[in-house]
Amino acid sequence: MSESDLVVRSEHACFGGRQGFYEHPSAACASPMRFSVYLPPAALRGERVPALYYLAGLTCNEEHLPTKGQAHAVAAELGLALVACDTSPRATRYPGDDAAWDFGIAAGFYLDATQPPWSASYRMETHVVSELPSWVERHFPVRSDARGIFGHSMGGHGALTLALRHPDRYRSVSALAPIVAPSEVPWGVKAFTHYLGADRATWREHDATELVKSTQLASEILVDQGMADKFLERELQPERFEAACAAAGQRLRLRRHDGYDHSYYFIATFMADHLRHHAAILGA
């Protein structure tokens, strides 16, 4: 693809750096895909900086981190680029893809669907792991040897599973209120049944609590969870991942925060800690 495939939707000076919104044709998703990039001041001065990828939760898109994440001040200070993607393809439509807020549009679960019709374009894993970094590293001054990944809720599931499935691609990982055992909770069972089919053996490859039994990461995983999160007991269940990490010898720092809910007010509160976690590992 040529340089002109990158569409600049808007760019804004921001904390001495630049917040941009872009679109690029996606082979993986068979449609244009939107993404956002924050470049810290160091990148505008010509340095190549580490890139931290953010995966948003159900109903969200590439605008949530830059508009609601309150990440810019600390990313600017640390010299971290922030990249955010969308949560599903948008252009190719299928019957029922907008019938529920937790499946289909804005609910791609960061995997490559194997079941029709979804398999034709719901290939978010290939999009996030391969395609998006190739665009970002071609068009922006970011390092290809210093990628981190984090996310919220469904995006926390995405960050954990993609880091465990591609340990060569990411050096640091963290999550906020992640879905850690999708095979065992309603959101995950619904999504996996449609995207991956009825054979639960295939689900294990996209379930962080299963994956960590066979793959451990070199760096500590940071997870924050609000204890007033209305999805905690039914959908999130961080104790499942905590037990699996302990059994497998994976270093995990799981922090439980009284009073915090599932919102971006929770995310923003602990954002700086996540950026510092990644920067320390990535050498920002």
Add this chain to the structure above:
Amino acid sequence: MSESDLVVRSEHACFGGRQGFYEHPSAACASPMRFSVYLPPAALRGERVPALYYLAGLTCNEEHLPTKGQAHAVAAELGLALVACDTSPRATRYPGDDAAWDFGIAAGFYLDATQPPWSASYRMETHVVSELPSWVERHFPVRSDARGIFGHSMGGHGALTLALRHPDRYRSVSALAPIVAPSEVPWGVKAFTHYLGADRATWREHDATELVKSTQLASEILVDQGMADKFLERELQPERFEAACAAAGQRLRLRRHDGYDHSYYFIATFMADHLRHHAAILGA
């Protein structure tokens, strides 16, 4: 009105404090009015804290500061409460009130309209100056002797004019990309013609550049302006206020920032400076 007039729409733990969204019947606006309050950790520990009121710009509402302002971390650190209001009445409707984005709904200009039909409910000055502080000071642990006010664009106009018209009510004032001479620019002329009528003599009482000629504030006024702001030349023209302040002896710190636009990325970048400006004056 009784305590039960306050409707709690939602509350969220946030940076050790609490971000809330509320609604209250408004006599001034003849309708329920929404507002938001951030209480810093000090307030939750029982201290009464200074309150900084934020006035948003055209098309915005009480959610813009908490969702896009990136103010929480510094407000928590400084022990400042943040209060944001809506930009117009919403419930009472008039012909043409949603025909344009720069007049009517979400464009109340923070004044009490004198012309029918607007005068029946577009009384944002009374709402902001009297009614809202009375609710906030009754229901939340904030000080009534330490109010500051700031705003963006139309809200910057509101902050400057309300501080100059009610110097007993506010001890500190600042603005981001404010409309400083509404009598002379298209946004202001349109709004004032409808809300105040054709007699331009009445307009002077709601024009910061005119007001500062006869009233000066004890504290320095901080104004930030992006030089890539697409409204700079046609609607904002900060040099008019700069000249009027210089002539009148009003202390003004006007900062011009190359490359910054009119967006919340500009606002967020300079938010911490504004909070520190107010905290220093209010004794936070």
